[in-house]
Amino acid sequence: MARRVDNLSQIMAQADEEAEIDLTPMLDVVFIMLIFFIVTASFLREFGVDATKPPSVQQSQTDAKSIAVKIYSSGEITIDGLSIDPRAVSAQITRRKAENPDAGLAVLAGKRAKTALVVGVVDSARDAGFRSDPIPISELNE
Amino acid sequence: MRRTVLDNSQDEEEGINLTPMLDVVFIMLIFFIVTASFVKEAGIDVLRPDAKTAINKKNANILVAISSKNEIWIDRQKVDKQAVRGQIERLHAENPEGSVLIQADRDSQSETLLAVMAAAREAKVGVSISAVAD
Numbered sequence: 001m002a003r004r005v006d007n008l009s010q011i012m013a014q015a016d017e018e019a020e021i022d023l024t025p026m027l028d029v030v031f032i033m034l035i036f037f038i039v040t041a042s043f044l045r046e047f048g049v050d051a052t053k054p055p056s057v058q059q060s061q062t063d064a065k066s067i068a069v070k071i072y073s074s075g076e077i078t079i080d081g082l083s084i085d086p087r088a089v090s091a092q093i094t095r096r097k098a099e100n101p102d103a104g105l106a107v108l109a110g111k112r113a114k115t116a117l118v119v120g121v122v123d124s125a126r127d128a129g130f131r132s133d134p135i136p137i138s139e140l141n142e
Numbered sequence: 143m144r145r146t147v148l149d150n151s152q153d154e155e156e157g158i159n160l161t162p163m164l165d166v167v168f169i170m171l172i173f174f175i176v177t178a179s180f181v182k183e184a185g186i187d188v189l190r191p192d193a194k195t196a197i198n199k200k201n202a203n204i205l206v207a208i209s210s211k212n213e214i215w216i217d218r219q220k221v222d223k224q225a226v227r228g229q230i231e232r233l234h235a236e237n238p239e240g241s242v243l244i245q246a247d248r249d250s251q252s253e254t255l256l257a258v259m260a261a262a263r264e265a266k267v268g269v270s271i272s273a274v275a276d
Binding site: 023027030031033034037038040041044045046047048049050051052053055071109110111112113114115116118119120122123126127131134137138139 | 164167168181191192197198199203208246247248251252255256260263270271272273274
């Protein structure tokens with residue numbers, strides 16, 4: 001220390017001076033960080049339905065009990081061979097599930113079937129009570 | 143004389159107490175750090191299909207978009223069908239808690255959708271399809 005201190009009060013005064021840290025550089029850094037995190041914050045709010053694609057081995061062996069919803073490339077939807085209106089899919093699945101509560105569900109989509117139809121069927125299936133597990137979607141061999 | 147009195151009072155006011163503002167700034171900073179998820183947007187806007195059972199997906203941060211022309215986009219880049227799995231694995235390694243969200247256009251074809259789903263399955267990541275909840 002360059003300056004000689006004579007008594008206690010002088011020492012105290014010096015300590016007081018040093019206690020006042022200049023906060024400006026820290027404030028600058030904190031503000032820049034704050035602005036960075038505000039700008040990068042994206043707050044993504046996405047809604048979706050769970051789905052899964054079973055391994056190709058399972059594909060052909062559709063369980064006899066399960067409800068197979070087929071979506072053809074032409075846009076036609078069939079359940080167990082019966083052609084069904086897209087709006088009636090939910091009701092049909094509900095009815096079949098009521099007849100056979102243990103039945104599984106399989107969605108088979110043709111190569112050129114529109115995503116809107118596929119998601120519509122998945123939505124109908126979830127609406128009909130298949131909510132706990134992701135809905136399996138496989139390829140349909142036309 | 144009057145002047146000096148005024149100057150003095152201004153001098154005193156210059157030393158504003160920054161502590162409450164600093165507290166607020168720090169709390170905001172910590173909030174934004176904690177909520178920052180660094181989601182890599184897919185890069186294109188798609189027309190999502192409607193689904194009334196769609197639920198909010200909070201941890202879906204691997205975004206894969208499929209355009210109406212069946213092009214696959216990940217992380218603002220157009221990706222080849224064969225390269226989707228590698229890209230998903232890379233993003234999954236960066237953020238192991240995330241699952242895949244496929245933003246498929248309602249006019250895209252299910253062949254591409256199923257290819258992306260198969261890639262995600264091979265990468266052992268959960269999949270959901272983005273939809274508009276109405």
